[in-house]
Amino acid sequence: MAGETQDTGTSDSTYDLVSVLYHCLQGVEMYEVYAADAEDDEELARFFEEITQQERERAERAKQLLAARLNRS
Template identity: 50%
Template structure:
């Protein structure tokens, strides 16, 4: 397992990065959905909720991979 400049393997760094961005995106997409709802655009609000669910699933999968690589149990 080669360590990049961070002291962690590149794969671990990459997974953490994707997990972080998926969680961050999920947070802001909730606001986008509320904005669309406030303006009466339910179809667009549902689109943002779908994107939020996809990011949530992406973050969860990254977390499972990180747990697998670390050899510990998920919380």
């Protein structure tokens, strides 16, 4: 619910953004491994590179949103 806090004392929205950021960055690491594994399959390697870039963009957006909210407090 909006405005509620986790047991950590962090608001739900801040906690959620941190979680999204963490999982995006974790995804980037894994997709890079998958792309390297697919080096013999150009189409598959391109797919993994594409989703790596999308994940990076999501991570960047999460960082921006998190920074804006942390600067408000």
